[in-house]
Amino acid sequence: MGKIPQFCYHCRLPLPKKPFTAKGLSYCCYGCFLTHEITGEEGEEGEALWLLMKLGLSTFFTMNIMILSYADYIYGFDESVSHILNYIMLLLSIPVIALLGLPFLINSLRSLSKLVLNMDTLIAIGTFSAYILSIISTVKSQKQVYFDTASMILVLVTAGRFLEANAKARASNAIKELLELTPKEARVIKDGVERLVPSELIRKGDMVKVLPGESFAVDGEVVEGNSSVDESMLSGESKPVFKTRGSKVFSGTINIDGVLIFRATGVGEESTLSRFIKLIEEARSLKSPVERLADKISSIFIPVVVSIAGITFAFWFFKEGINTAILNSLSVLLISCPCALGIAAPMAIQVALGRAAKEGILVRTGETFERLSHVRRVFLDKTGTLTKREMRLSSIFVVPNSNLNESDLISICASLESVSEHPLAKSTVEFASQRGYPLLQVSKLKVSPGMGIEGKVNHLGETVYIGSMRFMRKNGLDPDRTVTLEKERLESKGQTLVFCGWGKGIKGVLGFSEELREDAKEAILRLKELKIDTVILTGDNRYSAKAVAATLGIESKGELTPEDKVREIKKHKEVSVMVGDGINDVPALSAADIGIAIGCGTDIARESADINLLGESLEKIPWVIKLSRETRKRIKENLFWAFLYNTIGIVVAALGFLKPVAAALAMIVSSILVLGNSLRLQKERI
Amino acid sequence: MVSLIRRMIEYPLVFAAGLIGSFHCVGMCGGFPIAVTSFSTTKKTRIPKNQILYNSGRVFTYTFLGATAGYLGLSLREIEPFLGWQATISTVMGVLMVVVGLQILGILGEKTLPGFNLYYSFLKKAIASFIKQKGLGASFYLGLFNGFLPCPLIYAFLFKAAASGSPEKGATIMLSLGLGTIPAMFLIGIFGRIASLKLQGSISRASGFIVVMFGVFTIIRGFLPYFFKFGNTHLLH
Numbered sequence: 001m002g003k004i005p006q007f008c009y010h011c012r013l014p015l016p017k018k019p020f021t022a023k024g025l026s027y028c029c030y031g032c033f034l035t036h037e038i039t040g041e042e043g044e045e046g047e048a049l050w051l052l053m054k055l056g057l058s059t060f061f062t063m064n065i066m067i068l069s070y071a072d073y074i075y076g077f078d079e080s081v082s083h084i085l086n087y088i089m090l091l092l093s094i095p096v097i098a099l100l101g102l103p104f105l106i107n108s109l110r111s112l113s114k115l116v117l118n119m120d121t122l123i124a125i126g127t128f129s130a131y132i133l134s135i136i137s138t139v140k141s142q143k144q145v146y147f148d149t150a151s152m153i154l155v156l157v158t159a160g161r162f163l164e165a166n167a168k169a170r171a172s173n174a175i176k177e178l179l180e181l182t183p184k185e186a187r188v189i190k191d192g193v194e195r196l197v198p199s200e201l202i203r204k205g206d207m208v209k210v211l212p213g214e215s216f217a218v219d220g221e222v223v224e225g226n227s228s229v230d231e232s233m234l235s236g237e238s239k240p241v242f243k244t245r246g247s248k249v250f251s252g253t254i255n256i257d258g259v260l261i262f263r264a265t266g267v268g269e270e271s272t273l274s275r276f277i278k279l280i281e282e283a284r285s286l287k288s289p290v291e292r293l294a295d296k297i298s299s300i301f302i303p304v305v306v307s308i309a310g311i312t313f314a315f316w317f318f319k320e321g322i323n324t325a326i327l328n329s330l331s332v333l334l335i336s337c338p339c340a341l342g343i344a345a346p347m348a349i350q351v352a353l354g355r356a357a358k359e360g361i362l363v364r365t366g367e368t369f370e371r372l373s374h375v376r377r378v379f380l381d382k383t384g385t386l387t388k389r390e391m392r393l394s395s396i397f398v399v400p401n402s403n404l405n406e407s408d409l410i411s412i413c414a415s416l417e418s419v420s421e422h423p424l425a426k427s428t429v430e431f432a433s434q435r436g437y438p439l440l441q442v443s444k445l446k447v448s449p450g451m452g453i454e455g456k457v458n459h460l461g462e463t464v465y466i467g468s469m470r471f472m473r474k475n476g477l478d479p480d481r482t483v484t485l486e487k488e489r490l491e492s493k494g495q496t497l498v499f500c501g502w503g504k505g506i507k508g509v510l511g512f513s514e515e516l517r518e519d520a521k522e523a524i525l526r527l528k529e530l531k532i533d534t535v536i537l538t539g540d541n542r543y544s545a546k547a548v549a550a551t552l553g554i555e556s557k558g559e560l561t562p563e564d565k566v567r568e569i570k571k572h573k574e575v576s577v578m579v580g581d582g583i584n585d586v587p588a589l590s591a592a593d594i595g596i597a598i599g600c601g602t603d604i605a606r607e608s609a610d611i612n613l614l615g616e617s618l619e620k621i622p623w624v625i626k627l628s629r630e631t632r633k634r635i636k637e638n639l640f641w642a643f644l645y646n647t648i649g650i651v652v653a654a655l656g657f658l659k660p661v662a663a664a665l666a667m668i669v670s671s672i673l674v675l676g677n678s679l680r681l682q683k684e685r686i
Numbered sequence: 687m688v689s690l691i692r693r694m695i696e697y698p699l700v701f702a703a704g705l706i707g708s709f710h711c712v713g714m715c716g717g718f719p720i721a722v723t724s725f726s727t728t729k730k731t732r733i734p735k736n737q738i739l740y741n742s743g744r745v746f747t748y749t750f751l752g753a754t755a756g757y758l759g760l761s762l763r764e765i766e767p768f769l770g771w772q773a774t775i776s777t778v779m780g781v782l783m784v785v786v787g788l789q790i791l792g793i794l795g796e797k798t799l800p801g802f803n804l805y806y807s808f809l810k811k812a813i814a815s816f817i818k819q820k821g822l823g824a825s826f827y828l829g830l831f832n833g834f835l836p837c838p839l840i841y842a843f844l845f846k847a848a849a850s851g852s853p854e855k856g857a858t859i860m861l862s863l864g865l866g867t868i869p870a871m872f873l874i875g876i877f878g879r880i881a882s883l884k885l886q887g888s889i890s891r892a893s894g895f896i897v898v899m900f901g902v903f904t905i906i907r908g909f910l911p912y913f914f915k916f917g918n919t920h921l922l923h
């Protein structure tokens with residue numbers, strides 16, 4: 001009941017329609033198979049040794065043949081000496097042909113029998129024709145032999161396959177690194193006994209102990225201990241997160257300084273890391289338009305090249321005979337081998353998606369990623385996106401004739417609000433504890449959602465109401481003139497207000513202001529550098545929108561309903577991005593060309609945005625846009641280079657100016673340049 | 687006659703450059719001969735065998751590369767547009783040698799092409815596999831592939847080999863250089879170290895100086911024929 005594999009066993013890139021299968025495993029190409037056999041950990045030692053010896057021996061013999069052939073080309077020995085040299089080269093080339101040539105030929109013919117016309121097949125046929133011709137020449141005592149060509153091409157083509165397979169495997173490095181994050185074993189406590197258990201065998205509900213420096217094998221909930229945990233691999237944020245009883249912990253993250261015991265809640269494919277990896281792999285398996293373009297070009301390219309090779313063959317056959325015809329058409333095939341062309345574009349995107357994932361940016365598809373490079377306008381939600389979710393208590397107004405001071409008012413408010421989960425309440429409680437204001441005895445607490453909270457403060461002997469103006473009025477507490485003035489003053493500064501009152505009137509007003517995220521300014525600046533316009537869209541009142549916009553030096557639109565936001569986004573024709581916290585702006589996120597949800601934390605799988613930022617760092621937005629632009633630049637460079645190189649190469653080869661060995665070498669150099677150019681995205685500073 | 691004398695001086699000079707330059711090799715590739723020594727687990731008598739095979743593989747690759755460079759140099763001279771550009775080719779090669787020499791000295795920064803890493807990591811992987819395999823065959827192949835590792839010293843003398851415009855001369859130049867590197871690589875394989883790191887470093891930098899000298903020499907030699915030709919015509923008139 002095995003799953004149909006989607007990814008190459010060696011390089012973990014998505015498999016093509018007709019994968020190369022061997023020993024029950026699927027590879028994307030012959031090169032990956034070879035490389036895996038030689039360097040893969042799973043491969044049997046003996047077999048790897050054999051393949052490696054094959055490569056070593058063939059290289060050595062080919063080098064000898066080359067040296068002999070230089071001598072023959074240049075010094076034009078007597079015929080008798082030449083014959084002896086030819087026989088020596090024939091002998092030396094037998095192992096090369098047998099060791100490298102036969103598997104290559106068999107593999108090529110196998111794909112021919114499936115009616116897949118591939119370049120390998122033609123190259124194999126060309127190489128073998130040259131070889132057979134040389135044997136005939138040697139036996140017939142003629143001078144023209146191409147043992148050097150035949151063996152060198154085999155060595156170079158094989159080496160080229162290794163290189164490609166290597167490069168492709170590198171493109172998946174980011175995923176491999178993620179896979180290696182979870183430990184192989186974990187300490188499971190059962191009946192008071194601690195045992196090392198393989199991570200796959202951990203079940204839901206098991207108690208797992210993690211020492212400092214170890215990483216979590218599965219997701220879970222802490223039941224004992226305190227510690228800081230490094231979650232940067234999931235969130236891209238380097239600040240450690242404090243964990244205590246009841247906190248959630250995630251597989252792949254690292255426990256820093258304390259001992260934790262947790263109950264496993266997400267194991268195997270349910271763990272956060274597995275879901276994360278699965279989402280990245282899903283993104284990678286969907287082809288982006290550029291990748292499809294590259295596919296299309298190479299699918300047109302192959303028949304064109306084969307036709308040119310055919311014409312070259314016919315032309316030279318009639319002009320100079322079969323020898324020249326074979327060599328020149330072989331050169332055409334070798335120089336134009338479109339392998340690099342086909343691989344480079346997808347590889348650039350794979351590398352970039354992997355790199356983004358490592359930064360805690362989850363891009364859903366390659367297509368999204370590509371579109372991101374065209375972005376001209378970024379819309380930002382305000383609350384929770386540009387500003388922190390928590391608000392800061394920034395002004396306290398005590399009604400003059402109430403006989404209270406600031407400490408009394410805050411004590412009363414904090415005492416009632418200490419039971420509430422409301423962000424404003426939390427912020428008040430935090431303020432009180434920072435200042436050391438005491439909490440008082442309260443009873444008969446009652447929360448009215450969206451309005452406020454009421455309860456009896458024992459030493460006052462009164463029921464106190466805390467909440468919005470509506471809540472006050474509803475409970476018969478009307479504002480006097482001073483309160484009304486203060487309300488207007490604070491609201492115009494963009495503050496959110498909470499009132500507190502009892503008995504016959506309102507006794508105080510608390511003003512909360514939003515705090516910008518630390519990196520908001522920097523992020524906006526970097527977006528400006530990328531020549532991207534930024535606009536704030538918010539449902540909040542226009543004062544607070546203006547206040548935030550003014551600090552950042554950008555435009556803002558306040559008091560928008562979700563529908564207004566959608567309309568505002570659709571008004572613009574340029575490719576746009578909407579950034580929100582993914583909770584209350586789902587319609588806006590989907591209205592924009594690309595929706596980016598920020599601070600998704602570990603709920604990634606639930607999010608519906610095109611791009612999810614696991615962390616809360618706004619600077620990741622310009623970063624990922626720049627990354628996508630760089631990626632597009634690389635792909636363009638690669639396509640241009642491959643196209644130019646091939647066109648010139650084909651013409652030169654068809655005219656008979658290029659020896660097959662030189663063509664094979666040139667092809668490898670081109671491949672290396674193109675693949676290397678894509679891989680540069682891995683390290684480049686963005 | 688002149689050319690015979692020149693060769694009798696030139697190749698030993700290249701050999702000497704190899705001797706001094708090998709301190710650079712020890713710094714870069716010294717780990718390989720040490721690894722080769724560890725291949726034999728039994729008797730000490732087997733050590734030299736592994737070392738000999740490793741070094742032959744390495745020097746064989748150098749010689750092959752030298753012959754190829756010489757062949758390319760020759761082909762370059764014979765291609766239509768470059769016909770009779772011998773002096774220019776020689777000069778270009780000489781300049782490249784000077785550049786590489788200055789890079790070894792650390793005066794010029796090294797620039798890498800995209801994909802260079804790919805080539806490098808491919809060879810490293812192959813070499814690592816040979817190290818894993820151990821044995822006499824692995825020693826030889828390790829040396830063979832080691833020879834292909836990018837190395838400024840080798841590049842510099844390959845430019846010289848190309849300037850020589852003959853596979854035979856190119857091969858001899860690189861063979862001389864390779865033989866010159868054997869003593870140091872052999873000794874480090876057996877003793878694990880041959881000089882203090884500081885001394886090693888300064889001798890290694892000296893090899894940069896030698897490369898620059900050879901480069902200048904190659905440039906001058908490129909122009910020598912012109913010199914004589916002009917000189918002669920001048921004398922005749």
